[in-house]
Amino acid sequence: MLPRLFCLILAFLSLAAWRPDAAAWLVPKSVAAFTAPTAEQATPPKPGLDVRLPLQAKSIRFAVIGDSGTGDRAQYEVAQQMEAYRQRVGYDFVIMLGDNIYGNHQPKDFAQKFEQPYKPMLDAGVKFYAALGNHDDPNDERLYKPFNMGGERYYVFKKGDIAFFVLDSNYMDPNQLAWVNQNLRDSNAKWKICYFHHPLYNEGRNHGPDLDLRAQLAPLFRQYGVNVVFSGHEHVYERMKPEDNIYYFVLGNSAKLMDHDFNSNGDMVKSFDSDRGFMVVEIVGDKLYFQTISRTGQTIDSGELARQAPAPSAH
C-alpha cells in the first residue's frame, strides 16, 4: 500500500514539475479559486522585463485579453504580468475578447473575476472595453460601466486614428449586420480594428472557426478595409496567416487554457497552447507592433505589421 502511495505522490510531483498546467487540473477548482493571490501578494515587476515594443512618442498602446473571467489563480497571475508590463509599456486601455465573467454573474463574481485581479490597472485609470462571449450575460455586462459598452451589445470607440468595432458574435442578427456594414463603410479611421468572441479563422480543435459567422463578416471586412481582427473563444493563442490581407489573431487563454489543442493545417504563423497569456499592442503611423506574453513573462510572439493599403472598394 505504502509503496503505491509513494509512487502516486512521486508521479504527481513529476507531473507538476514537467507540466504545471496538467498538474493544476488535478487540484479542485474551488481550491484554486480560494488560493488566488491578492494584489498585496502580487509578484513585483521583474527588472529584466522583456519589452519588444518601440514605445514611440504619440503612439497608441493597449493590451488584449480573452476568456479571462474565471476568478482563479491563472487569471490573477496573468493580471500580475499585465500590470508589470503596464508599468513599463504604459498602455491605458485593455480590449476584452469575451468570456469576461464565467459562471454566475452575482456582484461577488464581478469582484472576484474582474475588479480584484485588475485592481492595480483600474486604480491607475486603465479603461477596459469588453466584447461579449458565450459565457457572458449580455444584460449585466453591457450595463456594467467598467466594461465601457455604453449599454450596447455592439459599439464603436476611437483612439486617435484607430477605430475599434466591438461586435457581439453570439447574436449576429440582421440589425447588427446592418450596423456593422454602415459603421465600417462610414468610418474614415486610418486603422480599423474589429474584435469579438468567436474566431472566423482558427485551427484549435476544441471549437474551430465559425464558418457561418465568417460567411457574413469576412466580405464586409474585406470590402471596407478592416486591418486587424482579434477573437477569443478557443483557449489558446494563434496568429493566423493574413486572410484577404487582414491580420487575424486568436487570444482565448488569459485564464482558461486548452492544452494541446491544435489541428494545424498550416494557416497559423505562430501558436501557443501550453500556458495562459495576453498581448500588448502599439500603433504608430502605419505600423502595428505586438508582443504576446505568457503568464510567466515569456515572450511567445512579437512582431511588426504594416498597415495594409485599403481595398479598391473600401471607403
Place this chain on the structure above:
Amino acid sequence: MSMRYIGLALRGLCLAVVLTAAGLGQSASPAPPATAVDAAVVKDFEARVTKYMDLRKKQAGSAPKPTNSADKLTKAKEDIGAKIRAARADAREGDIFSPEIAAYFRKQIAATLSGPHGKRIQASLRHAEPIAGLAIKVNDKYPEGVALQSTPPSLLLNLPPLPKELEYRIVDSALILRDITPNLIVDVLRDAIHMPQ
C-alpha cells in the same frame, strides 16, 4: 394595435431595403417562398410578441441604465424578472409558438439547415458549445451560470425579427424566446433543430 402592425411591417421593410442595398444576407440559406399563409402566421407571431412586450413594458418600465454597481444590476434584473413572472404566472408553452407558428418556425429552420449553406451552419452549431440536458420551462429564468449558445447569423436571417429586448436562443434541439434583461424564458419551441446527417 393596427398602428403597431404597420410599424413592425415598416421596420421589416426598411431592414430588408438596408440589407439588400448592403449586399448582406446573400450568403444565407434561402427561405422557402413566403406564401399568404406564411405571411398571416408571421403577423400572428408579431402580434403575440407585441402583446408580451406590452405586458413587459407595463411591468418593467423603462430599461435599466448603465451603472458601476453590480449590486444595482442584479437587483434591477431580479425586480423586473419577478414582476414579469408574476404577471405571467399562467403562461404556458405555446402561448407564442402556437401550433401554426411552431410549424412555420420548424419549416424555416429545416430549410436553413438543409439548404445550400446548411453544412457550414451545422458546423457553426456544433462548434458553439452546444447546450444539452438543460431543464427549461416557460416563465423560468434561463439557468444562471450556463453559457448561451450562439445563434447562427444565417438562421437569424430566416426568422421573423424581434424587438431588441428579446432574442432567439438554442438549447439542445429547442429554440427558446428569451427576454434578455430579466433573463426569462418567454416561450419554448421544442424539437425545432434537427441536424441532417
